Amino acid sequence: DAGVIQSPRHEVTEMGQEVTLRCKPISGHNSLFWYRQTMMRGLELLIYFNNNVPIDDSGMPEDRFSAKMPNASFSTLKIQPSEPRDSAVYFCASSPRGPGELFFGEGSRLTVL
Amino acid sequence: GNSVTQMEGPVTLSEEAFLTINCTYTATGYPSLFWYVQYPGEGLQLLLKATKADDKGSNKGFEATYRKETTSFHLEKGSVQVSDSAVYFCALSDTGRRALTFGSGTRLQVQP
Numbered sequence: 001d002a003g004v005i006q007s008p009r010h011e012v013t014e015m016g017q018e019v020t021l022r023c024k025p026i027s028g029h030n031s032l033f034w035y036r037q038t039m040m041r042g043l044e045l046l047i048y049f050n051n052n053v054p055i056d057d058s059g060m061p062e063d064r065f066s067a068k069m070p071n072a073s074f075s076t077l078k079i080q081p082s083e084p085r086d087s088a089v090y091f092c093a094s095s096p097r098g099p100g101e102l103f104f105g106e107g108s109r110l111t112v113l
Numbered sequence: 114g115n116s117v118t119q120m121e122g123p124v125t126l127s128e129e130a131f132l133t134i135n136c137t138y139t140a141t142g143y144p145s146l147f148w149y150v151q152y153p154g155e156g157l158q159l160l161l162k163a164t165k166a167d168d169k170g171s172n173k174g175f176e177a178t179y180r181k182e183t184t185s186f187h188l189e190k191g192s193v194q195v196s197d198s199a200v201y202f203c204a205l206s207d208t209g210r211r212a213l214t215f216g217s218g219t220r221l222q223v224q225p
Contacts, residue, residue, distance in 0.1 A: 004156070033212055043157075043202065043215040056212060091156055100145050100206035100213055104156030 002026070004105035006092050012111045018080040021108045024073055025094030033102060034067055034077050035091040043091075049075065082112045115140045117203050119216035126193055126223050134188040134219045136177075136203035144205040146170075146179050146186040147213065151200045160188075160201070193223045 005024040013019055025032050033048040047057040049069045060067070064083070069075040079086055089109050093102040120135040138144065145164045149157040161170030166181035175190045186203060203216040 042217045045212050045214075048212045093156075100147050100162060100204065101159060102157070102213060104158070106154075106156050 004092055004094050004103055006090075006105035006108050008108055009106065010109045010111075012113065013082055014113050015083055016081045017112075018078065019082045019086075019110060019112075021077045021090050021092075021110070023075045023077070023092030023105060025075070025092070026096075026103055027073065029094035029096045029103070030072070031095040032069060032075050033093040033095070034075070035093065037089045037091060037107070038087075046077070046090075079110075082110075084112045086110060087112050115144070115205060115207055115214045117205055117214055117216035119201075119203050119219050122200075122218070122220040124219060124221050126221070128195055128223055128225050129192045130223075132188070132190040132193045132197075132221065134201055134203075134221070136186045136188065136216060138184050138186065138203070138205050140184075140205055140207050140214075142207055143181075144207045146177070147204040147206070148175070148177055148186070148188050149202040149204060149215075151202065151218070153199075157202060193221070195223045195225055197221060198223045 007022045031050050034046040036044045045059045047067045052069045067077045089107040091107045093104045095102050116139045118137050147162045148160040150160045151157045161172040163170040163179035169178045177186050177188045200218045200220045202218045204213040
């Protein structure tokens with residue numbers, strides 16, 4: 001069975017550029033989460049969706065960040081414009097039901113120069 | 114708000130040693146508790162969970178007991194292996210909210 005698929009795995013870009021990260025959740029899972037991992041701040045929840053509807057976006061750092069889930073099989077996290085402090089590993093995870101049983105993708109490592 | 118506190122790492126052990134990684138939490142109500150493991154270059158994987166007080170979660174030789182009186186969920190393993198080297202995250206999910214609150218992670222290094 002395919003797990004959560006994220007792309008790109010690695011992205012290096014320059015400050016000011018737009019970055020789009022993509023996620024395909026596991027089929028049948030109705031919740032999707034975006035997390036950011038850094039050495040300084042650990043794992044932070046950015047946003048999560050339930051049945052394609054954003055439920056909690058209180059973790060989105062600022063207006064430069066936006067996330068969409070146009071259908072049950074696809075989500076994007078966009079950063080525009082990007083800044084060096086956005087450098088991190090961004091994880092997408094999905095969940096079938098109930099609290100806490102998250103299935104993580106392998107992450108997208110973003111480096112903003 | 115919710116929070117999870119884990120012991121600082123790295124924890125360095127010899128193969129076959131006993132492992133304990135401490136985890137305490139603050140939450141309203143009755144959260145579910147989890148341990149996740151992250152191997153180098155990979156995403157997190159669920160290791161075990163407990164959904165109510167006094168429940169014991171177990172998997173791959175790891176165990177953790179949900180202690181409501183001490184708000185703790187310490188991870189233990191009787192005999193670690195080199196392949197257990199990874200970062201371990203304690204997490205909670207409170208009722209009605211599917212997103213997890215994670216601790217800072219504890220790196221375990223097992224030496225042969």
